[in-house]
Amino acid sequence: MTASASETPLSAPLDIGFDYTRSTGPVLGRFVNSLRERRIEGVRGSDGRIHVPPVEYDPVTAAPLDEFAPVAEEGTVVSWSWCAEPLDGQPLSRPFAWALIRLDGADTALLHAVDAGTPENVHTGQRVRVRWADETVGHIRDIAYFLPADSPDTTPTEDPPPVAKREDDAPVAVVITPVHLGYRHSASPEESRYLRALAEGRLIGQRCPACAKVYIPPRGACPTDGVPTTEEVELPDTGIVTTFCIVNVPFLGQRIQPPYVAAYILLDGADIAFLHLVLGCDAADVRMGMRVRAAWKPREDWWTSLENISHFEPTGEPDAPYESFAHHL
Numbered sequence: 001m002t003a004s005a006s007e008t009p010l011s012a013p014l015d016i017g018f019d020y021t022r023s024t025g026p027v028l029g030r031f032v033n034s035l036r037e038r039r040i041e042g043v044r045g046s047d048g049r050i051h052v053p054p055v056e057y058d059p060v061t062a063a064p065l066d067e068f069a070p071v072a073e074e075g076t077v078v079s080w081s082w083c084a085e086p087l088d089g090q091p092l093s094r095p096f097a098w099a100l101i102r103l104d105g106a107d108t109a110l111l112h113a114v115d116a117g118t119p120e121n122v123h124t125g126q127r128v129r130v131r132w133a134d135e136t137v138g139h140i141r142d143i144a145y146f147l148p149a150d151s152p153d154t155t156p157t158e159d160p161p162p163v164a165k166r167e168d169d170a171p172v173a174v175v176i177t178p179v180h181l182g183y184r185h186s187a188s189p190e191e192s193r194y195l196r197a198l199a200e201g202r203l204i205g206q207r208c209p210a211c212a213k214v215y216i217p218p219r220g221a222c223p224t225d226g227v228p229t230t231e232e233v234e235l236p237d238t239g240i241v242t243t244f245c246i247v248n249v250p251f252l253g254q255r256i257q258p259p260y261v262a263a264y265i266l267l268d269g270a271d272i273a274f275l276h277l278v279l280g281c282d283a284a285d286v287r288m289g290m291r292v293r294a295a296w297k298p299r300e301d302w303w304t305s306l307e308n309i310s311h312f313e314p315t316g317e318p319d320a321p322y323e324s325f326a327h328h329l
Contacts, residue, residue: 010192010304017180019252024173027056030068032164033171036138040130041068042106049107053140072104073130074149082119089180091145093158097122101146113145115155121148133157138164138172190218193232195304201296205270207231213271237294237309239267240320242328246283259283265292265312266328273328276306280313289319 024032027043031054034041043054044067051059058065080099086092091113099122100109115131116122127149134157136142144157165174187195190206194217197204205216206229213222214233222229244263261283264273278286280295292312302308 007189007192007196009187009189010195011184011186013182014185015180015182017178020177020179022175024175025056027054027065029171029173030054032138032140032142032175035140035142036136036164036172038132038136038142040071040073040103040143042071042103042108043067044069050105051108052103052106052110069105071106075101075103075106075110075128075146077114077122077124077126077128078102078109079124080114080122082122083113088182089178091141091158096145099128099146101128112143115145115147115151131157138166139175139177188220190220190229194218197234198306198308199302199304201299201302201308203235203237203267203294205233205235205267207233214269215272216267216270216274233269235267235269237267237296238315239265239270239273239292239312240325241278241286241288241290241292242266242273242325243288244278244286246286261286263312266325271328274306276309277311278313279311285314287319289322289325291315291317291320 031041040052041054042050042052043065044050045058045065046061046063050069050071052071054065054068056065057063078100080097082095082097083090084095086094086096092115097114097116097119098111099114100111102109114122114128128146129149131144131147131153133142133144147153163176164172165176166172194204203216204218205214206218207214208222208225208227208229209231210222210225210227213224214235215222215229216235218229218232220229221227242264244261246259246261248259250258256277261278262275263278263286265276266273278292291314293315294309295311295313297308297310
């Protein structure tokens with residue numbers, strides 16, 4: 001079977017995100033706890049410069065730093081760039097300027113938002129001042145944004161800052177910052193046919209005309225020979241476990257109770273394995289060469305995704321000899 005070039009490639013929005021969690025330590029801890037009290041502190045280096053935000057180690061000597069110094073809530077714009085279309089999670093939902101701001105008393109610049117209204121209202125050398133968040137928690141976003149020094153302070157701040165973990169009346173020791181990347185992913189024509197086949201409960205790969213290897217998911221070209229792979233091959237939903245890992249450690253967002261197995265499955269007739277779950281048996285019983293079969297979700301839950309296969313589970317057949325799949329490892 002030969003792939004058709006007439007179908008429109010699939011595309012969909014894709015959001016990747018996690019909550020970045022870190023302990024603050026003595027230097028950044030001092031900084032964020034000062035912010036919670038609506039104060040800004042920097043740290044003095046061996047050359048006398050005041051660093052804001054504070055750095056934990058001296059840029060000149062690499063020695064730990066611990067001499068703190070207060071700085072002002074006003075400063076000067078060193079450089080700036082206009083953000084006409086703010087993204088979710090940014091300091092402001094209306095257009096604003098990203099700016100490097102050197103606070104009075106500091107020798108380094110702090111990156112933050114300036115609520116200037118229009119690009120014409122911001123410039124290098126401009127004097128700006130802090131607009132504190134309505135509720136401070138011990139995070140850089142306790143500084144909601146900066147305002148031109150002569151602007152009135154009449155607009156309520158927007159979304160609350162990200163979470164900072166602390167016990168009641170205790171210093172902040174851990175901060176959590178959501179990190180998200182949203183974009184639109186477009187699959188290649190070969191991937192699109194593979195995904196559309198999954199929506200029909202089929203698994204298709206492509207064969208290289210030079211070495212005859214079958215790749216799943218299809219790649220459009222053989223990475224070994226560098227030639228197009230246009231011949232499609234429908235594969236069964238049975239195969240063997242080549243390598244695997246037993247997951248014992250819980251993590252944020254985990255949907256399966258540990259222990260469980262993540263394994264590379266080599267489908268019968270394929271020459272490359274793909275990663276999936278192996279369930280339906282004790283994790284300790286999974287082994288290299290084990291014969292497995294796809295456990296499909298109910299048909300009404302199928303869409304253009306490998307998630308249509310819930311997991312793989314043992315077939316009960318004899319294991320494949322190591323020699324039969326060793327060259328695929």
